[in-house]
Amino acid sequence: MVETVLMVEGTFKHPLRGLEGFLNLVFTLMNVPLESLTYTCISKRLTAVEVQYCLPNRRAVTTC
Numbered sequence: 673m674v675e676t677v678l679m680v681e682g683t684f685k686h687p688l689r690g691l692e693g694f695l696n697l698v699f700t701l702m703n704v705p706l707e708s709l710t711y712t713c714i715s716k717r718l719t720a721v722e723v724q725y726c727l728p729n730r731r732a733v734t735t736c
Contacts, residue, residue, distance in 0.1 A: 677691065677695065677708065678714070678718070688714050688715055689711045691711070692710060692711045692714070695708035
């Protein structure tokens with residue numbers, strides 16, 4: 673779950689408090705009985721977890 677939250681943060685560039693609300697809204701719209709991690713939990717994990725992902729380049733196709 674932590675890696676997924678950090679990937680969403682890197683993709684959408686939400687602040688951590690906004691990210692918590694955004695993910696809770698997504699879970700609500702999907703009718704999934706989950707809650708997002710709190711922003712304090714996310715900020716503590718930022719330094720401990722390293723997430724690698726590629727964002728698509730709009731001009732050229734890149735591979736990861």
